[in-house]
Amino acid sequence: MLALSLGLCAALAWGIHDICVRQVAQGSAVLPLLIVMLMTGTLLLLPLALVFGDWHEMNAIDGGLSVLSGLIYICACIGLYKAFGIGPVALVAPIVGAYPILSVGWAAASGQIVPVDQWIAVVVVLCGVALVSILSDEQAGNGSRVSAVGWAVLAAVGFAGTFATGQAATASGDELPVIFISRLTASVVCLTLLMLARSPKRPDRSAWPYLVLMALLDTTAHGIVLASGTLQRAEFAAVGASIFGVATIILARLILREPMRTAQWVGVAITFSGIGYLAL
Template identity: 55%
Template sequence: MISLIFGLIAALCWGIHDICVRYVSQQVGAFPALATILIVAALLTTPFAILFGDWRAMDLSAIALAAASGAVFTVAYLGLYKAFEIGPVRLVAPILGAYPVLSVGWAALSGQGVSWDQWFAVGGVITGVAIVGLLSRDDESGGSQSAAIIWAVLGGTGFAGTFALGHAAAHAGSELPVILVTQIVAVLGAIVLLLAAGGIRLPTRNALPMLGFMGLLDCVALGIVIAAAGMARPEFAAVASSTFGMITVILAWLILRERVSPGQWYGVAITFTAIGYLAI
């Protein structure tokens, strides 16, 4: 399915992006990095949305849903950045990537049928996350592991809400304007967070190329997941995109040299096997 392929492309973009987050958030700070990346993403989207977007289809409900998606996206990225700032990657990445659990729960609450094997996969996600968390040590983090877990849960919940609201907005309006409105609201939210954290702080010049690259990755990933709203089974794009955590863990092992014990690899394998099954 095309929506599933879109989700996998988004996962690759966010997997590379999150490895960059681990470096940039510690060197530049989470809020300046977040604001810069979201501004770059919005600037990249603007010309396409203006030239090719169907703005006449954007009624008040579509604008409101897109704005809500952007606000929740800010919360999602805040959770992601703070979680990776504390780390370790192998602890927070599976939690962040477990948001398909919320998709299944929302489907059940909405009256859609959820089979026993899907619930079994949900249990696998929770079990794998618990194994990784229990086998991590405090001295492997940049702070409290309980805080890292809380931020990661906030981030994962935010991503699930972002995609649900974004798809609803795209159905009510048009994909490109929805993406741009979502990004603009996310930028405003990031600026508010930046001001609340002590005022505007510009990233160093050396960090700008990486931040620009991360903005491009974010633009592609968010854009194609929301654009999947017009395809069959758009939820598959959101579910498939959650596998970014698997890419992040592997890259952290290869690049950051984070030690992963056999037991933790087992927990990661359970988590992402279950997530993959939910994407089928």
């Protein structure tokens, strides 16, 4: 299925992106990092959106949903950067990657009938996340597990909302304008917050190569998921992208040498088995 395949491509891009986040976010102010990443990605999109974007397809509702998607996206990014700056990848990635379970809850709240097997899959995901969290080594991160979990939950909620609103906009509007408006909105909000904050205004010079790479990866993955809104079963792109946590954890083990207990690997496998079942 095309939507799921595109989601898996986005997952790989985000897995590499999150390893870079882990490298630059520890001990650094989040907003300076985010503004460079977001504005770089926005500038990369600008010529593509102007030349190839069909702005005539956009109406007021599509524009409003695109702006809303950007507003939610900046919240998700802040949560992600904060979480990876505090907690180990093995704790944060499964929680952030569990955002597809929110779509099940929202479907039930909107009156749709949710099959029992999907509810069971949701419980499986929650059990896997809980197992990883309980067994997480406090010394592997730079702060408390409670804080890391809190920021990771914010990221998960934010990504679920971002993809839902963005795909709703691309269902009737053109993909490139939707993606550009969303990222431009996130950039403007981040810049405003940075100007109001008392934190440093610029990231360390050593972080810039990582940030440029992160901008390329994040913009590509973000665009893939939102552009999938025109495909059948568009939600599968978001579900497929959620498997980014597997790539992140494996890369963290190979590159960052973060320790993983056998039981934690079991928890990760349980978590992503439940997420994968939701995609069936």
